[in-house]
């Protein structure tokens with residue numbers, strides 16, 4: 001198996017070719033640093049992404065508020081997380097950084113609000 005991964009760990013965006021030489025053994029080519037091999041290994045074996053979404057609120061003025069995971073989460077958890085978020089309704093006021101889901105599915109990942117509303121709450 002051979003696959004190309006673009007490392008997103010820094011702006012260089014190295015194109016890394018990953019070759020599975022035997023089951024569970026990989027060779028990497030094209031990474032300019034060790035972080036790239038770690039990134040490519042994770043991307044092949046357990047890819048993760050930061051999730052952004054909006055959640056319904058109880059406010060007519062701000063019916064939806066943006067949220068995101070505070071760390072990348074394994075891709076297999078993204079759909080169930082989005083289903084949960086789209087069912088959720090939060091009460092305003094809310095502050096940027098406020099945790100609305102803690103340690104989702106024991107992943108160590110929290111979901112946080114990314115906007116303060118109303119704005120004077122941020123003062």
Ligand code: SF4
Nearest residue numbers: 007010013014033036
């Ligand atoms: S391999 Fe290293 S230099 Fe290349 S994009 Fe990843 S972190 Fe940056």
